[in-house]
Amino acid sequence: MKHLGGNYAPVTEELTAHxxxxxxxxxxxxxxxxxxxxxxxxxxxxxHWFFGDGMVHGVRLDGGRAVSYRNxxxxxxxxxxxxxxxxxxxxxxxxxxxxxxxVVRHAGRTLALVETALPYELTRDLDTLGPYDFxxxxxxxxxxHPKTCPATGQLHFFGYGMAxxxxxxxxxxxxxxxxxISRSIEVPGPTMLHDFALTAGHVVxxxxxxxxxxxxxxTGGTMPYSWDDGYxxxxxxxxxxxxxxAVRWFDVDPCYVFHSLNAHDxxxxxxxxxxxxxxxxxxxxxxxxxxxxxxxxxxxxxxxxRGTVREEQIDDRPGEFPRVDDRLxxxxxxxxxxTCGTSLVRYDLTTGAVTAHDFGPxxxxxxxxxxxxxxxxxxxxxxxxxxxxxxxxxxxLVVLDAGDLAAAPVATxxxxxxxxxxxxxxxxxxxDA
Ligand SMILES: [Fe+2]
Numbered sequence: 481m482k483h484l485g486g487n488y489a490p491v492t493e494e495l496t497a498h499x500x501x502x503x504x505x506x507x508x509x510x511x512x513x514x515x516x517x518x519x520x521x522x523x524x525x526x527x528h529w530f531f532g533d534g535m536v537h538g539v540r541l542d543g544g545r546a547v548s549y550r551n552x553x554x555x556x557x558x559x560x561x562x563x564x565x566x567x568x569x570x571x572x573x574x575x576x577x578x579x580x581x582x583v584v585r586h587a588g589r590t591l592a593l594v595e596t597a598l599p600y601e602l603t604r605d606l607d608t609l610g611p612y613d614f615x616x617x618x619x620x621x622x623x624x625h626p627k628t629c630p631a632t633g634q635l636h637f638f639g640y641g642m643a644x645x646x647x648x649x650x651x652x653x654x655x656x657x658x659x660x661i662s663r664s665i666e667v668p669g670p671t672m673l674h675d676f677a678l679t680a681g682h683v684v685x686x687x688x689x690x691x692x693x694x695x696x697x698x699t700g701g702t703m704p705y706s707w708d709d710g711y712x713x714x715x716x717x718x719x720x721x722x723x724x725x726a727v728r729w730f731d732v733d734p735c736y737v738f739h740s741l742n743a744h745d746x747x748x749x750x751x752x753x754x755x756x757x758x759x760x761x762x763x764x765x766x767x768x769x770x771x772x773x774x775x776x777x778x779x780x781x782x783x784x785x786r787g788t789v790r791e792e793q794i795d796d797r798p799g800e801f802p803r804v805d806d807r808l809x810x811x812x813x814x815x816x817x818x819t820c821g822t823s824l825v826r827y828d829l830t831t832g833a834v835t836a837h838d839f840g841p842x843x844x845x846x847x848x849x850x851x852x853x854x855x856x857x858x859x860x861x862x863x864x865x866x867x868x869x870x871x872x873x874x875x876x877l878v879v880l881d882a883g884d885l886a887a888a889p890v891a892t893x894x895x896x897x898x899x900x901x902x903x904x905x906x907x908x909x910x911x912d913a
């Protein structure tokens with residue numbers, strides 16, 4: 481199976497290595513951890529790439545040195561005791577998930593996330609503290625794509641179920657990490673919601689036609705979701721200043737979006753979203769296969785006055801893992817970057833102009849996180865990503881100048897082991913709360 485071969489194959493060891501060799505110069509401003517999560521099945525078998533036990537790979541940078549590398553499985557109950565869908569009372573066991581999709585920090589806590597379960601809290605050394613349910617207040621799973629509002633420090637997120645009566649719940653934690661809002665939102669069916677979007681004034685949900693498929697769930701071993709031609713597609717807009725108020729829905733053409741790049745409220749009253757849009761996803765066919773789909777950058781402009789959404793394709797380059805300088809989450813970030821094959825591509829979202837860094841044949845980057853150089857949002861900084869080299873079967877942490885992407889890397893940290901392809905991560909500076 482492709483998701484267990486090549487650099488998708490799991491690694492078998494947890495390592496700790498110090499004083500890593502570096503080509504180039506690590507910017508002395510970088511003091512913190514680059515962490516990235518991804519599936520790494522402990523038993524080296526897994527029915528789908530999305531199912532493997534989470535492993536976080538971290539590199540610590542400080543004082544211009546690559547101080548250490550560490551990789552650790554997230555010790556979920558699923559990792560230690562095996563999968564348990566339901567607890568002794570017959571309720572969903574929300575501690576039972578792979579915690580394999582993202583790793584974020586909020587209110588001083590470092591959380592490993594997967595959308596089917598609760599977060600798991602990690603120490604700064606990547607040891608697992610245990611499941612985290614916001615002091616007993618979080619009663620649903622938590623998306624792996626929560627968003628921190630840079631103005632308020634609030635953490636906005638949602639949870640969705642598979643067959644639960646309440647499918648979608650919007651949550652908000654304040655800057656101290658206290659869960660202060662949880663409210664259910666009605667959607668027509670059990671849609672798969674991987675990500676959403678935040679603006680300064682609104683929360684936007686993507687209710688798209690990939691829905692829970694009981695037959696696939698009973699078959700097991702694959703994602704229990706499939707494309708539904710009859711479901712339709714819509715964006716739901718909730719005002720942040722009326723969090724228990726009505727959600728207003730706007731129809732869009734059927735498609736699937738795993739990831740939004742960013743969103744903002746425009747001065748003319750519209751909401752602008754940039755997303756990586758697939759024309760469809762996981763359509764069931766007679767032989768059970770589904771044609772591979774590719775995502776490209778689209779812009780959605782929601783016009784509340786007219787009740788319409790303008791849908792525009794911005795580029796035809798297939799890519800994924802869209803990110804911005806997270807200090808501009810929900811604001812007009814002007815730029816954003818995407819991983820495209822062996823390249824990182826940075827878009828000027830105003831002009832559509834593109835700069836790119838190609839790592840060369842056989843050198844494949846993952847998602848890149850932005851690490852700021854100073855305290856000015858949108859200011860200079862670096863893009864950090866793990867790059868796998870097929871020729872050597874080793875991985876590097878590569879640091880690129882975000883403002884001069886085509887230039888040679890600023891620094892390349894040579895890691896002691898391969899980092900398998902994975903999902904999402906962050907630069908967590910020591911100065912972050
Ligand atoms: Fe994701």
